[in-house]
Amino acid sequence: MGPPLDVWGLSPSLFSWWTNRFYIYSGLAFALSLWICLQIIFKKQAKNSQENSTPKATEDLLTNGYITLQKKQIFVSGVKIFYGSQTGTAKGFATILAKEVTSLDLPVTVINLKEYDPDDHLVEEVTSKSVCAFLVATYTDGRPTESAEWFCKWLEEAASDFRFGKTYLKGMRYAVFGLGNSAYSNHFNKVGKNVDKWLWMLGAHRVLTRGEGDGDVVKSKHGSIEADFRAWETKFISQVQALRKGEKKSCSGKCKKGKCESKQQGSEGTEPGPHPQEEQRHRDVEEEEPCGSTSEEELGGDNSERPSSVVDVEDLGKIMNHMKKEKREEEHLEEETSLFRGTWKNEDGEGRAMITPALREALTKQGYQLIGSHSGVKLCRWTKSMLRGRGGCYKHTFYGIESHRCMETTPSLACANKCVFCWRSARCQSGAP
Numbered sequence: 159m160g161p162p163l164d165v166w167g168l169s170p171s172l173f174s175w176w177t178n179r180f181y182i183y184s185g186l187a188f189a190l191s192l193w194i195c196l197q198i199i200f201k202k203q204a205k206n207s208q209e210n211s212t213p214k215a216t217e218d219l220l221t222n223g224y225i226t227l228q229k230k231q232i233f234v235s236g237v238k239i240f241y242g243s244q245t246g247t248a249k250g251f252a253t254i255l256a257k258e259v260t261s262l263d264l265p266v267t268v269i270n271l272k273e274y275d276p277d278d279h280l281v282e283e284v285t286s287k288s289v290c291a292f293l294v295a296t297y298t299d300g301r302p303t304e305s306a307e308w309f310c311k312w313l314e315e316a317a318s319d320f321r322f323g324k325t326y327l328k329g330m331r332y333a334v335f336g337l338g339n340s341a342y343s344n345h346f347n348k349v350g351k352n353v354d355k356w357l358w359m360l361g362a363h364r365v366l367t368r369g370e371g372d373g374d375v376v377k378s379k380h381g382s383i384e385a386d387f388r389a390w391e392t393k394f395i396s397q398v399q400a401l402r403k404g405e406k407k408s409c410s411g412k413c414k415k416g417k418c419e420s421k422q423q424g425s426e427g428t429e430p431g432p433h434p435q436e437e438q439r440h441r442d443v444e445e446e447e448p449c450g451s452t453s454e455e456e457l458g459g460d461n462s463e464r465p466s467s468v469v470d471v472e473d474l475g476k477i478m479n480h481m482k483k484e485k486r487e488e489e490h491l492e493e494e495t496s497l498f499r500g501t502w503k504n505e506d507g508e509g510r511a512m513i514t515p516a517l518r519e520a521l522t523k524q525g526y527q528l529i530g531s532h533s534g535v536k537l538c539r540w541t542k543s544m545l546r547g548r549g550g551c552y553k554h555t556f557y558g559i560e561s562h563r564c565m566e567t568t569p570s571l572a573c574a575n576k577c578v579f580c581w582r583s584a585r586c587q588s589g590a591p
């Protein structure tokens with residue numbers, strides 16, 4: 159028994175509170191935790207409803223009382239339409255296409271190739287996020303229009319110049335529509351084919367198979383050059399819409415050989431894939447998937463690789479056998495070669511080294527003997543040819559010069575010109591001092 163109430167001077171109610179204090183404390187603690195839980199739930203609900211009420215890409219999120227601006231990702235910033243026209247057909251098509259693109263609410267620029275300097279501006283397309291459409295006509299002997307002459311010349315040279323490399327235009331997205339007439343069977347649409355091929359060789363990403371406009375109404379795929387263009391234009395617009403949403407069409411295997419450029423390049427690999435419904439929609443619109451296969455086939459090579467700019471004929475067999483390995487090495491070599499212009503130093507840290515480890519490895523593999531860090535030398539392939547009884551080079555055949563006894567050299571590995579064929583070595587071969 160505890161002491162009597164009077165002893166503590168407590169009233170009976172206070173006493174009962176005191177004896178039941180444990181239950182009262184527990185009750186209070188429970189009520190407090192319940193209140194906290196409810197607060198958390200209400201806050202979460204409020205946040206969710208706010209998130210759902212505004213599109214994710216454009217919303218300004220209220221977080222902890224601070225406004226955070228979330229950037230909208232732009233997949234296509236606009237469309238640039240380049241045309242090479244003589245009698246106005248390509249120009250007219252460019253105007254029609256521009257109107258269609260404008261209706262998508264996308265900025266569009268129509269550019270006459272005559273007023274465009276690829277040397278200054280083409281590389282901008284790598285980062286511009288534009289989609290470039292080329293509408294180019296073919297003229298006599300497969301030549302471009304006067305207005306597109308310089309552009310084509312530049313592109314052709316760049317595509318075969320290893321200094322530009324196979325990734326010069328990586329990131330650029332393009333589609334080509336060629337205008338021609340199949341009556342000129344030998345050169346039908348040659349300019350369109352070439353522009354498509356050269357851009358591809360420079361690493362640009364073809365977003366749509368090349369369109370071929372045929373002025374011969376009998377042979378034209380859609381009945382006329384205008385109909386050919388309309389069919390291509392529909393595909394192009396559909397493709398731009400898909401790209402704009404950040405979609406990347408997958409290959410359904412409809413393209414030739416079942417190969418899809420989008421798979422090979424992977425340059426847009428970060429972009430999310432298409433929704434099944436969207437994909438179906440595109441299939442409905444298109445006769446074939448917009449994956450490019452043209453240039454790869456024209457070049458007759460493995461689709462997985464762009465053609466190499468420098469191929470030693472003697473090593474062709476080996477190169478073919480080790481295509482992928484070579485490609486990796488060439489990229490490495492390209493990287494290392496660019497160091498000549500910059501900061502690479504030799505092992506002693508003195509001045510610029512003339513040969514990098516990667517270049518050394520590549521040249522050794524091609525059969526060159528390296529001299530110091532500056533030169534390379536290799537037995538002329540005609541020497542082997544002569545020894546095998548297969549004849550010598552033209553200098554021997556025509557002029558009796560025993561050039562096969564000479565050695566093919568790369569006089570200076572540090573030469574800034576990087577000519578594909580070195581005339582100094584040619585002089586050496588011909589026996590000149």
Ligand SMILES: Cc1cc2nc3c(=O)[nH]c(=O)nc-3n(C[C@H](O)[C@H](O)[C@H](O)COP(=O)(O)O)c2cc1C
Nearest residue numbers: 243244245246247248295297298338339342346347
């Ligand atoms: C003189 C002349 C030569 C042509 N040569 C070719 C040719 O070699 N290959 C080809 O596919 N089309 C050739 N064509 C067809 C044109 O490419 C075709 O008419 C095209 O639509 C012209 O486009 P443009 O009006 O924009 O200049 C030639 C047309 C003309 C008038």
